[in-house]
Amino acid sequence: MKTDASSPPPPSEEAASPSMERLPVHLWEQVFSFLPVSTVLVSRAVCRLWDATLRSAPFSSLYAAAPARHEQLDDLHFLLFADLGSAAPFAAAYRPSQDRWSALPIPRPACAASCFHRVHASGGALVLAEQKNGSFVVHDLFAGVGHEIAPMVSLQGQSYALGLIDNGQLGYKIVAVSTLDRVVSQVFDSETCLWTWKGEFLGRFAVLGNSANLHGVLYCLSRAPDHLLAYELDSGEWSLVDVAMPPSCVVCPHLLVHRGALFLIGGEEEGGDISRIVMWELDGREKRWRVCGCMPDELLQEFRGQRMNHFYTLDRKGVVCFCNTSSNVLLMCDLRSMRWWWPKKCPFLISADGHSWFGHALEPRLGDFRCSVQFARHQKS
Amino acid sequence: MSSGDSGPSSSKQLVQQPAAAGRSPNQPPLLGAGGRKVIVLKSGDEEEFEVDLLDAMQSRTLRRAIEDGCGDGPMPLPNLTGPVLAKVVELFRRHRGDPRWADELQETEKEGMFKDYAPQKPTAEVKGFDREFVSVDRDALFDLLRAANFLEAPGLLDVTCDAAADAVMNMTVEEVREYFGLVNDYTPEEEAALRKQHEWAFQ
Structure with a gap:
């Protein structure tokens, strides 16, 4: 200098x-x-x-x-829609801090087989994507770099990623499960670049929903039957959290962490239609989900439009995005102030071929995204 | 850089007055009106400011000088102007008990000087003052940044650095160059490559 x-x-x-x-x-x-x-x-x-x-x-x-702006929302990106199949694939990213949209390129495939087919999980700045040829890549979409990782061990074709935990420069972990006759989990650690079996739970569930990481425990909701499950990341121990599920029939449930507590957002169904969108907070002492808010009626009417049988919920840092899957209408809520707003209309044209919903909330980070070298070495040895 | 006594540290500039006869280092300075311990700071343009001793301790530079026993007479600060020093002294007064530096004071406590000085969270009023404090033009902000750097005052540094960062955040690359008087020394190709690399951030 x-x-x-x-x-x-x-x-x-x-x-x-x-x-x-x-x-x-x-x-x-x-x-x-x-x-x-x-x-x-x-x-x-x-x-x-x-x-x-x-x-x-x-x-x-x-x-x-000393991340001085650690609590700020400046760089929060909701990657809501994407056209994975086009020649120049990109994700339409909404930034709540600016109420603006930007286009985030998704790696251009070297060949048709290597284009992103499906994004399984995300965390921090990273996404875990499955390519058309069945291989898996972990990608930092902001830095535009990624690397292939070994595929998870598939149990009768039924393994899926439950969560990706991005620890920044310390690496990342991916938890994948299969839920055939019991829950069997495997963890990928970027330090070792290996999948290892870690934990199982004797319980039959149709599927495990989205996960939320709180103090080293990955919480997720099971469907059919509905329970709250906890997975200790360090020990690989599964447990069923002793909590009564909301009494009403909850559809489209979404689990999230906010202010160091666990929240559940979901729709209440009435006659095949979603009549309310409710938020519950986990009350550990009372062992129940306590209603702590709901989408205001006038907003719900507009969000629902003519009809809504399904909606997606996405969150990060206390900011929640709701998307009506029939109409792609979006509604935002900042849980810290309970402020609701309609985001600016997405300016990008994305083909509605069923792959347009992307649904990952990410934040860029500084520093190199490493691991690929280690993986290459591991492959050779 | 070490701020020790032996190096050519900034506190040297402060020790211009002759050492007061018969006073040893670490002896509490004089008492002002109402029994408060006060010191007098003198700006480069000869303006004098009476400051509560405990408020002055927010500056590591001033603290070192006081602990070296030069808090008796007016303490000359030749590189700070009167208006800048007036603002700084006011911020010190408003930040009294700010945890950002009060913890540090507790550690260096001597003779129970700080026992009534409990740290407290910055109130909305203090935050409002901080905002107002940096609502100044560019040159004034730079003066405050330099003062914060010279005085090594964490609270003052936080407020001024945050304001400078805010300025950067709200400007384009061209505006930043203009504002900070920086010359673009990239070739057009290099700059284009940099912008291309993180295109999303420039949108």
Whole structure:
């Protein structure tokens, strides 16, 4: 770096416009540490000095250690729709902080077989995608890099990913389950690049729904019969949480973590139609789900339109997105303030061939996404 | 950089006055009106400000100087102007008890000086003051940033760095260059490549 941070400015330039040369680099690092990842990336394009500072090791460790905007929503992206089959696939991403849409490219396939077929799970900045040829990739969609991982062990073709836990520079884990005659789980660890069997639960369920990670425990809802299950990530131990499920018939349930507690969002069905969308909070002491809010009636009427038999729910950092699957109408809610709003209309044309719903909430991160080298080594050995 | 006594640290500039005779380091400074311990800060343009000793301790630079025993007479701060120092002193007063630095004070407590100085969460009023504090033009913000850096005051640093970051967030790359007086030293191809690499962030 050509600037000597500690040297005082020449007095003759006192009246000139202030510049980076006149503030020590460590002070700029402090300023930059208050930026969201997106602005850090944009700021690299300002000049070489900024680029060097923003890529430097001292800044990286400062940024990782004290994420000043950790609680902010600046970089929250709801990747709602995608056209995976097109020649230039992309996801339509909604940013609540700006009420704006942007197009996030999905890796262009090298051949038809390697295009994203289905995204199984997501967490942090990462998605786990299955390619047309059946192989699996973990991809950082913001950085545009990814790598293939070994496929999960399939038990009679019935294994599916339950959750992806992105621990940033510490790596990531994927939990997959099969639910044939009992729950059998396997975990992929980016450190070892291996799937290992870890835990089983003697219980018959049709399927396990979305998962939510709270204090190292992956919670998920089972369907048919409906229960709340807990999976300890460290020990691989499964348990059935002793809690009475909501008394009414809940459809389209979605589990989420907010303010360090577990919440459940779902629709109440009446005569084949969804008449209410309710939110419950888990009351551990009373061992029940306590109603803590619902979609206001006038919003529900508009959200539902003529008819709604299914909706998706997506959340991250206390921001929830509802999508009516029949009409693609979207409604947002910030749980921290219980503020509801209609997002701006998606400006992208996406073919409605049934693959258009993407439904993953992600946030970019700084730093390299590694693992591919290890995987290559593992493959050879 | 080490802020030890031996190095050419910024506290050197503070120790311009002759050491007060008969006073040892760490001795509590003088008492002001009403029995409060106060010190006097003197700006480069000779303006003097009476500051509660405990408020001044928010600055590591001032704390070092006080602990070195130079809090008796007016403490010269030649690189701060009167208006900047006035603002800083007001922020110190409003941030009294701010946990961002009060914890640090408890650790270095000497002779029970800080026993009545319980940390408290910043109130909405303090947050409002902070916002108002940095609602200034660019040059004034830079003066405050430099003052924060020189004084090594965590609360002041947080408020000013956050404001500078806000400025960056609300501007395009071109506007940032203009605002901070930076020259684009990329070739057009290099800049295009950088923008292409994280296209989503530029949308």
